[in-house]
Amino acid sequence: MLALPHTFDFEGNAVRWGRLGRGPPLVCVHGTPFSSQVWRRIVPHLTDRRTVYFYDLLGYGQSEMKAGQDVSLGVQNRVLAALFGEWGLDRPDVVAHDFGGATVLRGHFLDGLQYASLTIFDAVALAPWGSPFVQHVRQHEAAFAGMPAYMHRALLEAYLQTAAYGTLPAQTLEIYCAPWTGEIGQPAFYRQIAQMDQAYTDEIAPLLGPMGCPVRVLWGQQDTWIPAAQGEALASLISGADCSHVPGAGHLVQEDRPEAIVAAVLDQIATGDAA
Secondary structure: OOOOOEEEEEOOEEEEEEEEEOOOEEEEEOOOOOOHHHHOOOHHHOOOOOEEEEEOOOOOOOOOOOOOOOOOHHHHHHHHHHHHHHHOOOOOEEEEEEHHHHHHHHHHHHHOOOOOEEEEEEEOOOOOOOOHHHHHHHHOHHHHHOOOHHHHHHHHHHHHHOOOOOOOOHHHHHHHHHHHOHHHHHHHHHHHHHOOOOHHHHOOHHHOOOOOOOEEEEEEOOOOOOOHHHHHHHHHHHOOOOOEEEOOOOOOHHHHOHHHHHHHHHHHHHHHHHO
16 A cells, blocks of 8 residues: 655645655556555556655545535646645656546646656546446435445445456455545545536647647556547547557556556656656
């Protein structure tokens, strides 16, 4: 498990983060409904070449969760920009997944964040996105937030399992379920779903283009959350290379094929260090 011993105050909200390794900076940005623990099998392979920063998105994982909180994509890029300032980063390498993809794209095109390289995979970036489950929860947030804990847990585990191509072990499910349980976690889970809004990706869609750094787009070939065609479309807009399909991987590539992400990031690093 990755330790997040540091706390950053963002507009009165506690954001937890951690750092490992040595060398130039690299930032990992996770997606929904996960936490920075998605990087626990990735980060150890990068720390001999990079100082790796990771954090839990506002309202996720170990970061603060509270009623009335804005945890939408509209705030996450501002959190990222504030963390860049806190960490004193200029052009780090960046790795992003799912909502993390939307966050780093919004950070670049709206907030002017610059990256040395970007490895982005199975990203929420282009319309349409949002499953029928998401649409239903958005209409009935209070009912879901108040359901009995055992029903919530069963729904949560079933939902998480659909993110992976292979069967997630009980220990892995516990890692991802734990933050979303209890009196604070359960309503927080439905809060972040209720605030999912395609308007935040539509806002940057006309801006998508070359980013001034090497961009690598990967996609789980068996991703049932966001089809691989979305990856191909995204690559055509922001990368000079085709989307790389990862066989044997669903949406949660970090669990299905972590070695594919490690290889892609190390390739980006090697290319940048040789330049």
